[in-house]
Amino acid sequence: MRYSSKEMKRYNYLSTEIDAAYHEMSVKLGMSDSAMIILYTICDHGDSCPLQTVCRQSGIRKQTINSAVRKLESEGIVYLEAAGAKNKNLCLTEEGKRLAERTAIRIMKAENEIFASWEQEEVEQYLALTERFLKEIKEKSKEI
Numbered sequence: 001m002r003y004s005s006k007e008m009k010r011y012n013y014l015s016t017e018i019d020a021a022y023h024e025m026s027v028k029l030g031m032s033d034s035a036m037i038i039l040y041t042i043c044d045h046g047d048s049c050p051l052q053t054v055c056r057q058s059g060i061r062k063q064t065i066n067s068a069v070r071k072l073e074s075e076g077i078v079y080l081e082a083a084g085a086k087n088k089n090l091c092l093t094e095e096g097k098r099l100a101e102r103t104a105i106r107i108m109k110a111e112n113e114i115f116a117s118w119e120q121e122e123v124e125q126y127l128a129l130t131e132r133f134l135k136e137i138k139e140k141s142k143e144i
Contacts, residue, residue, distance in 0.1 A: 022107070029103045034060055034068040038078070038090070039104040048091035050083060072096070 004012070026036040037058045042049050051069070055062050069090065072078045077096040083089045092100060115123050 025107055025110075029106070031103055032068065034058075034064055035072060036104060036107075038065065038068055038072060039092075039096070039100045040107065042078070042090055042092055042096075043100050043104045043108060047097065048081070048089045051080065051088045051090045054090055 022036075023033055026033050029036070031039070037060060038054055041054045041057055045053065051065075054069075055065050058065060069078060069080070073080070075095075076093055077099055079091050079093060081089045081091050118126075
């Protein structure tokens, strides 16, 4: 018995291959996936961002993120800064900024080049359909 539609199989294949491409880039740049995701998320927000944001946006377990943060702290790449009573910001050190330039920012530039090579209408359509899928899958998740 088949449960996935042809379209869902294709979507799953594409999603998995995209994840594999990001993993391969992390490996080529000498970083673990979790360390790369942390650097990428920080860079996406500037030179710092709330630790809670890294956990939420990465989809990685909090324990894994915390382990990766401790390792990056010990390497002098990031540091934690208090942001209120319960919250912390994850900040890049100067060494972290240099590492991010050689790693996460290179990936971000590649992504930007891809979108820049598409027609604006294609970008908008891709993003709109992705947002629609996200909204609808969230609705369906409430029914499960």
